[in-house]
Amino acid sequence: MVLGGSRVGAAIAVSDMARSRAFYEGALGLTPATDHEPPDNVRYVCGEGTVVHVFTTPHAGTATSTVAGWEVDDIERVVAELADRGVVFEQYDQPGLRTDEHGIAWLTANIKPAFEGADYVHISNEVSIKADCVYPAKGTYQFCSKERDYQALLDLHANLVELTGNHNRDFGDEPFRKTMEWYKAHDIKTFGGGLTPELANEPVIVPLADGKKLGIIGFNEQCPLKECAKKPGEVGANAWDSAKAKADIARMRGELGADVVIVTVQFREWDNPDPTPTQAAITHELIDEGADLVYGSQAHQLQVVEFYKGKPIFHGLGNLLFDQIHRIGVRQAFFLHHYFFHGQLVQSVPVFTFMSDERQPTLATPDQAAEMKRIIFRDELLYR
Numbered sequence: 001m002v003l004g005g006s007r008v009g010a011a012i013a014v015s016d017m018a019r020s021r022a023f024y025e026g027a028l029g030l031t032p033a034t035d036h037e038p039p040d041n042v043r044y045v046c047g048e049g050t051v052v053h054v055f056t057t058p059h060a061g062t063a064t065s066t067v068a069g070w071e072v073d074d075i076e077r078v079v080a081e082l083a084d085r086g087v088v089f090e091q092y093d094q095p096g097l098r099t100d101e102h103g104i105a106w107l108t109a110n111i112k113p114a115f116e117g118a119d120y121v122h123i124s125n126e127v128s129i130k131a132d133c134v135y136p137a138k139g140t141y142q143f144c145s146k147e148r149d150y151q152a153l154l155d156l157h158a159n160l161v162e163l164t165g166n167h168n169r170d171f172g173d174e175p176f177r178k179t180m181e182w183y184k185a186h187d188i189k190t191f192g193g194g195l196t197p198e199l200a201n202e203p204v205i206v207p208l209a210d211g212k213k214l215g216i217i218g219f220n221e222q223c224p225l226k227e228c229a230k231k232p233g234e235v236g237a238n239a240w241d242s243a244k245a246k247a248d249i250a251r252m253r254g255e256l257g258a259d260v261v262i263v264t265v266q267f268r269e270w271d272n273p274d275p276t277p278t279q280a281a282i283t284h285e286l287i288d289e290g291a292d293l294v295y296g297s298q299a300h301q302l303q304v305v306e307f308y309k310g311k312p313i314f315h316g317l318g319n320l321l322f323d324q325i326h327r328i329g330v331r332q333a334f335f336l337h338h339y340f341f342h343g344q345l346v347q348s349v350p351v352f353t354f355m356s357d358e359r360q361p362t363l364a365t366p367d368q369a370a371e372m373k374r375i376i377f378r379d380e381l382l383y384r
Contacts, residue, residue: 126165163193192218212343215258259343
C-alpha cells in the first residue's frame, strides 16, 4: 500500500472557532501549534507528530460518524479524566460494538431488574435538566443534569417523580420549567413541586389494580436553598406547613377518594440514622392526621424504620443513584416494594443496595444487608 506506512492527520470542520478552541484546548487538553495559522484554522500537534487540523466552514456539523480518534494506553483513565472536564461521550450498543461502560445504562444495570413489573415506580429527583450542564460541578453544591441522562429514570420505569428536593432550582427557574416539560412529554406524573405554589401542593391520585385509589403528596421541611414555591407564580418545591398538610390529607381522603395516603417529606440533611426531633414530630403528626405511610425523602443517610399507631414510617432510605462514597452511611441504602390489597398497604419489602467503589449502585451482599438491617430495625421502634 502506498500510504500504509505513513502517518495520517485528521481534519475537523467547525462552525464556531472560539467555541471549538475552548473545547479542544480546555476539555481535550490539546496545544495549538506555535507557527502562524489563519484565524479560521488551527493545528494541534499530538503524539508522534500526528496533527489534528481544525478549520471553519459553513458545511460543519454534517458528518454523522467519527472524524478523529486517539490511541491511548489506559482508556478508562482517559475517559474518566475527560468526563471530569465536561466531555460528553456517545454510547453504542450494537452487535460487536458496545462503548462507554460508565454511561447511563451502566448506572442502573445492577438494580434495574428489581424495578421490573411494578405498576408504579416512585423516585425523588432533585436535579433539573440544563442544556449546558457540565459534570462535575466542582467546588459547588449546585447540581444539574444533561437531558440524555434522564434516560436513567426511564430505564427504571419511573412514572411518579417527587420534586421536594433541595436542588431543583440550583440554576434558576428555566431548567425547572424545562424539566417539567420533559416529565409531561414522557407521561411521568409529578408531585411535591410544581410551576406554582398551588400546583406544587397538588397530590397525585393513581388507580390500584383492584380499583382502589392511592394518593401521594410531598413537602420540603425547611427550604434551605430557596427552592420552594411560596410567592404567587413561583416554581419549586412544596413548602411544609402543618395546617396545609392536614387539609391535604383530609382532601385526599374525602374529595379525591384516596383509599391509601402516602406522604413524603424532604427533611433537613442529618448524618445520623436517628431522625431529628422535628422530623420525628412531623412524621407522627402526619400519621395522626390520617397518612398510611410516611417517607423521609432527604436521602444521603440511611435511617431507622418505625411503626407508629400501626403505620410505617421510613425516616430515610439513603442514596439510590446519588454516587457518594466518602463514608459508609451514604453508601448504604434501600428502596421498597409495596403491595396493596383491597385498598390497604399489606406489605413493604426492603431491597438493600450499596454504592460500589466505582460509584455504581449495586444490590447489597448478604453481609451488607444484615448490617443495614441492624441499623434500621430496632425492637423499641417496631414493637410498641
